[in-house]
Amino acid sequence: MRISVDTEREFLESVFKVQGFNEQDGQLLADTLVDADLRGISSHGIQRLQWYSKMIEDHTLEPKNQPKILNETPTSLLIDADKSMGQIASAFAMRKLIEKAKAGGVALAVIRNSNHFGTAGYYSRMASKEGLIGISTTNTRPLVVPTNSLEAFLGSNALAFTFPADPHPFVFDGATATVSSGKIQVLAKKGEQIPGDWAVDENRNVLHDAKTVEDNLATIAFSDDRPGGGVLTLGGNKEVNSNYKGFGNSLIIELLTGILAQGSLSADTNKAPHDFSQFFMTINPALFGDLETLKANASAMFDRIRHLKHVPGTKIMIPGDREYQNYDDNLKAGINIDGETLAELQAISKQYNVPLPIDEANA
């Protein structure tokens, strides 16, 4: 079934209010989930609400807490999120980094004691709206098996990189691993199979049953057990296809987040305090040339790539193309909600006594 964007936003804002977030924070949180659903990144949309609610109940997440600046220089920020939701400290950091990059050309922020921050692209897109390059990363729960390893250690470790362009910015936004766990969750909820080489068992045999993989990942991420197996690094199962490069990419994010923040490694976020760390950067391209010229050159390059000879029946898409198309489509058609997520939302509606208006015509 589909629900309208207004319905989704209103429901989320009401739930977050009852959960104790202030109005501004609740609006931000709702906006990040609605934005993900609009862009077709349903793994990071309203389907995460159940997890967020659970984190409030077990005090992994404190809705009333606010981020604090521990250290600030003209080029940097070190922030303690104080167990608030990741979105709150992240948007706060990115707003400050935008000012800093406009003044000094480049700036970095590291956040500790944080939580899940939604999609990485939400924050790097804030920078691109201001004519800046934006970079946004986070570590996560343990999910990913290093090259040759039989057990998970790394997070899916999202990276977003945004560069100003027309008709929309370049937005690379995704797990450094082959996929995020959310993508497998969505397939499991729909009862679908995994179509590619995304995850392995304790002997590094590729698994295709999404429910089996999802159950295994949940055990790894949310308990003290590490039964073996996990999500593959980019490059797949075989070292000969350079999966050590995907491993390296994931480790770079681990260094910029958990290590620089002196927070938990992804490997250890299965245990309390379950803290995530984030890293952000803004770069002013005007350090190197006229912004409009750089934008025009980037846009022209993307157009050339879109029109290269390609496999019949396929399209060459620049990072961001699909999400901006989804955004326009879903704004009209409404947000698609799978049956299991709907049941979760109905339970939350009951628990917090917040009505979930369903357009029965579309149900």
Next chain:
Amino acid sequence: MRISVDTEREFLESVFKVQGFNEQDGQLLADTLVDADLRGISSHGIQRLQWYSKMIEDHTLEPKNQPKILNETPTSLLIDADKSMGQIASAFAMRKLIEKAKAGGVALAVIRNSNHFGTAGYYSRMASKEGLIGISTTNTRPLVVPTNSLEAFLGSNALAFTFPADPHPFVFDGATATVSSGKIQVLAKKGEQIPGDWAVDENRNVLHDAKTVEDNLATIAFSDDRPGGGVLTLGGNKEVNSNYKGFGNSLIIELLTGILAQGSLSADTNKAPHDFSQFFMTINPALFGDLETLKANASAMFDRIRHLKHVPGTKIMIPGDREYQNYDDNLKAGINIDGETLAELQAISKQYNVPLPIDEANA
């Protein structure tokens, strides 16, 4: 056969002197090639000398030219390499960025009108020696097919990321593509097959004959023809295994290099002036914590990963482990030179009247 490191260095310095480089630049160039060979990155070692020499002959590369600063701020440098060898402007930029990051925490450099710069890791390791995080990137000749594309457009677009650690820094250093063209060149020179899914033909069928692929890549990179096919993005041939993430990684480098520098795109470097562009960054981790603590934490994480349960008969290696081991081994054993490269070096020896002393015992 193997030659000693001293022999390699002396031969290279002598050739570069005859070619017109000043003493300091010739020593730097020789050092970058010797360093690559020592680390087992033979794709970027002395086997590149023939190509470098050819670039001097066709004036893609001007040995006497020196880099010029076009714009400088406390956090940035824009440099015109003026067709000098990439190593010269790159080392110059990195030395300045090290000073800037020590003073202000973070700094960026973009270089235009440059050439091949050797291994990306050479420059990011300069930063790690000073307790800094180093990032080093370049675009290249056109080689890589975007997701779903039947023709090459992107460069192999190297990325190096270095983080201080013990007993050696973390050094991620490689093409963002599945492999660099140099790796295929080395197999072709040895008459070996490609062991994985690295390259495709004009219909995106995977090719395994290194000589066939090498000939195709040379046509794409060095002529006006674009016969179709090329090297795969990280993630392989199938979109379902997220090869669009590898494509995105390669595009990020293209944006930071050719676009920010307003130089040629990788796609256009087959035509004169064959210019490459580079991007560098230094970050002072002391912005966020005590360097020795951060180093110790990173080193401890790497050790935990090295000791995870793993596939029997394999090893889990942290980026840099193999190269530092090779370095120690090759320093003792000497540098391995394949037969075809030896023939190339003998021709260069004759052309420039520089003796190439061969230890016949090892030949």
